[in-house]
Structures are given as structure tokens and as C-alpha cells.
Amino acid sequence: DADVTQTPRNRITKTGKRIMLECSQTKGHDRMYWYRQDPGLGLRLIYYSFDVKDINKGEISDGYSVSRQAQAKFSLSLESAIPNQTALYFCATSGNLAGEFEETQYFGPGTRLLVL
Amino acid sequence: QKEVEQNSGPLSVPEGAIASLNCTYSDRVSQSFFWYRQYSGKSPELIMSIYSNGDKEDGRFTAQLNKASQYVSLLIRDSQPSDSATYLCAVSGGYNKLIFGAGTRLAVHP
Numbered sequence: 001d002a003d004v005t006q007t008p009r010n011r012i013t014k015t016g017k018r019i020m021l022e023c024s025q026t027k028g029h030d031r032m033y034w035y036r037q038d039p040g041l042g043l044r045l046i047y048y049s050f051d052v053k054d055i056n057k058g059e060i061s062d063g064y065s066v067s068r069q070a071q072a073k074f075s076l077s078l079e080s081a082i083p084n085q086t087a088l089y090f091c092a093t094s095g096n097l098a099g100e101f102e103e104t105q106y107f108g109p110g111t112r113l114l115v116l
Numbered sequence: 117q118k119e120v121e122q123n124s125g126p127l128s129v130p131e132g133a134i135a136s137l138n139c140t141y142s143d144r145v146s147q148s149f150f151w152y153r154q155y156s157g158k159s160p161e162l163i164m165s166i167y168s169n170g171d172k173e174d175g176r177f178t179a180q181l182n183k184a185s186q187y188v189s190l191l192i193r194d195s196q197p198s199d200s201a202t203y204l205c206a207v208s209g210g211y212n213k214l215i216f217g218a219g220t221r222l223a224v225h226p
Contacts (some may be wrong), residue, residue, distance in 0.1 A: 090159055104165060
């Protein structure tokens with residue numbers, strides 16, 4: 001089974017709708033991240049969390065919110081979706097487990113979102 | 117603003133050749149450097165990490181780091197068509213965050 005999972009894998013929604021993207025991990029990592037990827041722009045950090053009680057904005061947090069429901073779960077919400085939020089969204093995790101370097105990030109399979 | 121620069125490519129190399137991918141970064145205090153491979157429509161996959169100046173080899177892959185010149189490179193020996201992908205350079209940005217370059221697209225042709 002995959003260590004980092006994301007649901008849904010694909011989503012089409014309309015402008016103004018609220019949607020939630022979910023991420024779960026079984027790696028035992030304490031740190032979780034949400035990125036979006038647009039063609040030619042690379043990965044841009046939306047939000048990150050180092051602990052259930054620690055949530056931080058990334059470089060492009062406007063229009064997004066997150067919830068860290070448990071150490072293993074980190075959800076991203078678009079309160080009122082707009083077309084320029086059409087992108088590929090990735091969840092990632094990192095941790096300080098034995099044998100790992102804590103800055104190494106491991107990615108989920110991604111969610112392809114289309115806002116009409 | 118901290119930046120990571122990569123040539124977008126595509127870098128086209130024949131099968132069996134050495135592919136050389138380069139990355140420069142702006143933050144002198146960065147300590148950790150990563151190369152990820154990303155196939156089209158898939159998630160980034162870690163290939164190499166490097167923390168010290170010099171070379172680090174893993175199979176057909178060699179990462180090279182020069183902190184004084186603020187660049188990191190990835191060499192792929194005996195390139196195969198299956199190596200065709202986008203390669204992302206990532207640099208530590210403090211507070212356990214990574215800053216990613218936009219990626220270099222590599223095409224290995226038979």
C-alpha cells in the first residue's frame with residue numbers, strides 16, 4: 001500500500017463551489033505539506049504543518065485553508081473555487097524517523113483539479 | 117526571495133550518453149539539496165540527496181555540489197529512454213521547507 005495517499009485523484013468542480021482535498025500517510029511522519037504545480041512554475045508551497053497544533057502559510061495560501069485532523073491526516077480546502085486554482089495538487093510528508101534525513105519529502109500521487 | 121533556477125529544456129541526449137542537469141540557488145545558507153524525478157502526470161520521486169561539497173554516486177546517478185558557486189548538478193550515465201522525465205532540483209529553505217526549481221525536461225532518444 002502507498003505510504004502517502006490523496007483523495008480524490010481527479011476532480012472537476014464549478015466556480016464558487018467549496019471542495020476538500022484529503023491526504024493521509026502511514027509513514028509516521030510529523031510534517032505534512034500541500035503544494036500546487038502549474039506547467040512551467042514548478043511546485044509552490046500552499047500550507048505546511050509540523051504538528052497537529054502547528055499550521056503555517058506557504059507562499060501562495062490565499063484562497064486556501066487547511067485542517068490537520070490527526071498526525072496522519074492533512075486536508076486542503078478551497079472555500080470558493082476559481083478557475084485559476086486549476087492545477088495539480090500534491091501532498092508531501094517528512095519526518096525524523098531512524099535512518100531518514102528530516103528534510104527529505106515524500107509525495108502522494110497528486111490530485112488533478114479542474115475548476116470550470 | 118530565495119530562488120532555485122533550472123534550465124527548462126528539453127535536454128535531448130542519445131541513449132547511452134551522459135545527461136548533465138544543472139541547478140543554481142540563491143540562498144547561501146542552504147545546507148541540503150535534492151534531486152527528484154517526475155514522469156508526466158505523476159508525483160515527484162526522490163533520486164538523490166546531497167549535503168556536502170563534492171560528488172555522491174548512486175548507481176548511474178551522480179550528484180555534484182559546489183556551495184561556493186551555489187550550484188548542484190545531476191549526472192545520469194548510460195542514459196536510457198526510461199530516464200525521460202522532468203528532473204526537479206530542491207534546496208532547503210529553512211524550517212524544514214524545500215524550495216523547488218521549475219524542472220528540466222530530459223528526453224533520451226534511442
